[in-house]
Amino acid sequence: xxxxxxxxxxxxxxxxxxxxxxxxxxxxxxxFISLFYLIIFLAFQLVLIxxxxxxxxxxxxxxxxxxxxxxxxxxxFLEVLHKRNIRSLINTVDxxxxxxxxxxxxxxxxxxxxxxGFLIWSLFLIIIETIAFILYxxxxxxxxxxxxxxxxxxxxxxxxxxxxxFEELFFRxxxxxxxxxxxxxxxxxxxxxSLAFGFAHLxxxxxxxxxxxxxxSAFIVGIIxxxxxxxxxxxxxxxxxxxxxxxxxxxxxxxxxxxDNFGTLFSVKGSDxxxxxxxxxxxxxGFLIVLVLYxxxxxxxx
Numbered sequence: 001x002x003x004x005x006x007x008x009x010x011x012x013x014x015x016x017x018x019x020x021x022x023x024x025x026x027x028x029x030x031x032f033i034s035l036f037y038l039i040i041f042l043a044f045q046l047v048l049i050x051x052x053x054x055x056x057x058x059x060x061x062x063x064x065x066x067x068x069x070x071x072x073x074x075x076x077f078l079e080v081l082h083k084r085n086i087r088s089l090i091n092t093v094d095x096x097x098x099x100x101x102x103x104x105x106x107x108x109x110x111x112x113x114x115x116x117g118f119l120i121w122s123l124f125l126i127i128i129e130t131i132a133f134i135l136y137x138x139x140x141x142x143x144x145x146x147x148x149x150x151x152x153x154x155x156x157x158x159x160x161x162x163x164x165x166f167e168e169l170f171f172r173x174x175x176x177x178x179x180x181x182x183x184x185x186x187x188x189x190x191x192x193x194s195l196a197f198g199f200a201h202l203x204x205x206x207x208x209x210x211x212x213x214x215x216x217s218a219f220i221v222g223i224i225x226x227x228x229x230x231x232x233x234x235x236x237x238x239x240x241x242x243x244x245x246x247x248x249x250x251x252x253x254x255x256x257x258x259x260d261n262f263g264t265l266f267s268v269k270g271s272d273x274x275x276x277x278x279x280x281x282x283x284x285x286g287f288l289i290v291l292v293l294y295x296x297x298x299x300x301x302x
Contacts, residue, residue, distance in 0.1 A: 003186065003302060004092040005233040009177035012083035019178045022077040026170065030070040037065050056262040060155035067163040074170060089173030091234030110236040117228070117240030125248045128283050132268070139269040148263040149251075156250050164242045171197045171222065172229045172238050186230060186302045194222030213280060220284040221245070224291060231298050 038061070078084050087093075093108040133140050171193055179189045198219030202211050225238035254264035292299060 003180070003230055003233070005230060006177055006180035006186075006189070008084075008088040008092065009181050011085075011088050014082060014178070014181055018077075018081045022074065022081060022174075025077055026070045026074045030073040031066065034065040034069045037069070038062050056151065056155065059262070060159040063163055064159040067159075067166045071162060071166040071169070074166065074174065078174070086169075089169045089177070089235070091232075091236065093234075110232070110234055113232055113234065113236040114240040117237035117242075118244045119240075121241035121244040122248070124287055125244065129248075129253055129266075131283075132279070141267045141269075143263055143265060143267055145263060149265060152251055152262060152264070156247065160246050160250060161243065164239060164246060167197070167200075168225075168235045168239045168242055171200075172226055172235045176226060176229065190223055190226040190230070193226055194219050197222035217280045217284060220281070220288065224284070224288050227291060227295070227299065230302055231295055 075086050078086060078089070087105075087108060091108070091110060093103065093110070095103060095108070097103055175193045175196060176189055179192055183189050183192075198215040198217075201214045201218040204211070204214040225241060228237045228241070229235050250264070252264055253266045253268060255268055
């Protein structure tokens with residue numbers, strides 16, 4: 001197996017202990033530091049406890065700290081321990097163009113793929129929610145409040161892009177590339193990294209069934225986004241899709257009573273968990289099947 005994106009892992013120094021230490025520091029130590037800053041922020045904001053927006057603000061700020069500090073740790077350890085550049089986790093674009101001119105950092109990002117991923121995944125989610133609305137219209141409630149929507153949108157822009165960036169850099173970039181140093185079968189690489197991505201979402205649920213739903217859904221999504229990453233030799237498409245996915249979850253459609261729903265545009269009553277699992281499985285596997293059929297020739301060459 002030869003894949004230019006996975007081959008980026010051969011740059012620099014890549015002993016197992018470097019991967020282990022970077023992972024522990026990014027997910028462990030960085031989280032403790034994030035907690036420290038959150039405590040300071042909470043103490044600073046106590047005067048706003050009577051404000052209805054306080055819980056919302058604190059929730060998104062907690063996401064910001066929980067992922068910005070791990071991102072810094074990941075990038076620092078990538079440079080210091082691995083002697084690699086962050087660009088090796090993004091794509092395989094050369095520093096110089098065909099005329100020998102130096103590309104800027106911005107020019108080395110496939111922005112068209114990022115927006116393509118955002119638009120395609122948004123369309124996919126719109127289709128899913130439309131089908132759900134047709135089947136269960138009584139479960140949907142419109143919550144139009146311009147002030148709340150604007151606040152939610154602003155908080156999303158502050159916190160969620162860094163969350164998406166970290167998860168894509170780590171799971172689709174760092175982890176997939178690291179696994180390729182020991183494993184040559186791309187199917188196994190994608191499966192392991194997607195399982196890790198799935199279990200990283202375990203605590204999103206508050207009971208066994210909801211935890212299972214989150215893990216299973218994230219696992220399938222991880223497979224889809226990893227396939228695109230290897231096909232495109234970069235994480236731009238998956239990053240765009242990931243941002244679209246979280247935009248819908250935090251701003252457009254949220255479950256009633258869920259801890260991360262602070263007045264999304266639409267609220268949906270909690271349905272039977274088994275029905276949710278089946279529905280998620282069918283829709284995500286449907287997308288995966290279409291992807292495999294549409295990109296079959298390229299996938300077979302991975």
